[in-house]
Amino acid sequence: MPSNAHNLSRREFLRHGTTVAAGAAAASFLAGSHRVLGANDELVIAVIGLRGRGNGLLNDFAGIQGVRVGALCDCDENVLNKRAEEFERKYGYKPKTEYDLRKVYEDKSIDAVVIGMPNHWHALATIWAVQGGKHVYVEKPCSHNIWEGRKMVEAARKYDRIVQVGFQNRSIKNVRAAMEFLHSGKLGRIYMARGLCFKPRDSFGQFPDSAVPKGVHWDLWIGPADWYPFNEGKFHYNWHWHWNTGNGDTGNQGPHQFDVARWGLGKTEHPVRINSHGGYYKFQDVCSQETPNTQTSLFEYADGTLLEFGTRGLYTNAEDGITIGNLFYGTEGWMHLNGSTWKTYMGRKNEPGPSSTSYEPAADPMNLTGAGGGNHVENFVAAVKAGKREMLTCDIEVGFMSTCLPHLANIAYRLGRQVIFDGKKEKFVGDPEADKMLTRKYRPPFVVPANI
Incomplete structure (x- = not known):
């Protein structure tokens, strides 16, 4: 810079x-x-x-x-x-x-x-x-x-x-209890997590560039991103679906389930190998969306632990009744986590184990913040x-580590191939093409400084 x-x-x-x-x-x-x-x-x-x-x-x-x-x-x-x-x-x-x-x-x-x-x-x-x-x-x-x-x-x-x-989710009592149970070892070694983001979204259409509406400070709105003329299809909410300003649903709804998946796996480091494939299906001729509405991502950690993530924006079945949530797989059983409700199943016969209605956490980790939806x-x-x-x-460091997961998935998706990540350096291994996607060219004066 x-x-x-x-x-x-x-x-x-x-x-x-x-x-x-x-x-x-x-x-x-x-x-x-x-x-x-x-x-x-x-x-x-x-x-x-x-x-x-x-x-x-x-x-x-x-x-x-x-x-x-x-x-x-x-x-x-x-x-x-x-x-x-x-x-x-x-x-x-x-x-x-x-x-x-x-x-x-x-x-x-x-x-x-x-x-x-x-x-x-x-x-x-x-x-x-x-x-x-x-x-x-x-x-x-x-x-x-x-x-x-x-x-x-x-x-x-x-x-x-x-x-x-x-x-x-980090401040929801039942989710914290689920994480405590996963980390207790009662499901054995948790070797795989799966995050689900199944959220159907229709086309929002295509719009011509137009005059900036009165009262909108367009230069400020664009800020650090590449400048472009005002376009209704890239403004309120629909910025999510364009790479210049958003990260698709994998980086919109997805980060919540990525965070829970990483938390449940007990991972405090970055994954090593990342693959992600998919596309924007059905509406590609009638909508300006750039990000995929169908995306399957796979992450492998250094010890072989796996994190799978499914993003589906069209019409799909649920997985064990979950459309937005997580599944965890251990050597002795597995967990279903749907919102703040969780269930476990043990062994070959899938016998019901502890759940959010029967498991009593060791302590209320949220006792300093009260109860209700405003916990966080x-x-x-x-x-x-x-x-x-x-x-x-x-x-911020906890949130950053989870945020990296959808970003890594999107880099692999956009490149159309596997990427190998060096988590200590936060660089890709021998891959300058992928390294370019770790950052962006900032638009002065809206520049993230190299030296904080």
């Missing part, structure tokens, strides 16, 4: 606020602009990206006692104004509104940011936030590619900020207030 790319990114960031020295000095200044919270202090958050998942997170956080929403941010002012009005009616107060996330990061009253933006923004938005002294809750997948995901981990550690990835965001709030990263159920 050219040396001036990082400086340009920082200058652009700082141009919107107080003028300070550029480069490392600027980053140091920004990282120092945060307050230390106590358990009883109000946590002031900003939510960035408000249309879909971000709006759900906004309401999750707003409902937590001791949390105040200080700012709302979206580069589509039509969405921003709508959410601000809805929020004031529902909660009785009006947060600040900004269309540029950099203005949020300059605001010293904001303790933490919640990132519900499209995938291509997750890494840079997180890095800028921690450099600005903010804690971060970022949606899955945590990054758009593997290289920038590692930079997120480096930034969180350097600036000593708490960063949680939105793999909510409550876990983040509790960790921030306590100033203890170790309280997180999905720290």
Whole structure:
């Protein structure tokens, strides 16, 4: 990366606020602009990206006692104004509104940011936030590619900020109990996991390029991605299905089941061999989608452990009644995990074993965060207030390791061949063609810096 790319990114960031020295000095200044919270202090958050998942997170956080929403941010002012009005009616107060996330990061009253933006923004938005002294809750997948995901981990550690990835299964009591059971050895050695993402999706059509709608800050929306003219078919939600901004369903719904699969296998390292095959079937002549709607991926770890993943976006049967979920296979039995409901079957005769209705975990691992569907965001709030990263159920490094799996699958799919990965170096073995796909060419000033 050219040396001036990082400086340009920082200058652009700082141009919107107080003028300070550029480069490392600027980053140091920004990282120092945060307050230390106590358990009883109000946590002031900003939510960035408000249309879909971000709006759900906004309401999750707003409902937590001791949390105040200080700012709302979206580069589509039509969405921003709508959410601000809805929020004031529902909660009785009006947060600040900004269309540029950099203005949020300059605001010293904001303790933490919640990132519900499209995938291509997750890494840079997180890095800028921690450099600005903010804690971060970022949606899955945590990054758009593997290289920038590692930079997120480096930034969180350097600036000593708490960063949680939105793999909510990590905070569901029954799922945690299932993982405890898998790791207990009662199913023998878990030699294979299977993740399922069977989610039928119809064509969204093809659209001509057109004028940018009023209120949409298109250059900001594109951010780090390659620039292209406004196109409705590549904008709200449909960005998922184009490689420039999304990662397909393997990298959309899939990351949740990839995370559970890796967790159940007890793997803290990357796989070695990756294969992935499939295609975009049925709608290829009537839809602009680039990512596959059918994809079968296979990962092999150094010890021979296997992870299979099935992505199906057309019409299909379930597997043992599961369309979104996981299956685990051990030398003494197997597990069915569907949402937070799990069952086990033992031996050749498939005799019913412990299940989510009969198994009592050793302890409630979520006792610091309360109960209910908001467990994951409550876990983040509790960790921030306590100033203890170790309280997180999905720290950025945990989330990054799981996020790498769909990225590796997509690289193998796009190359149409097996790839061999060196997990320690986070590079492919003798494969410069594959290595190019570990990162992207960033569009100044929206550059993920090589030196955090």
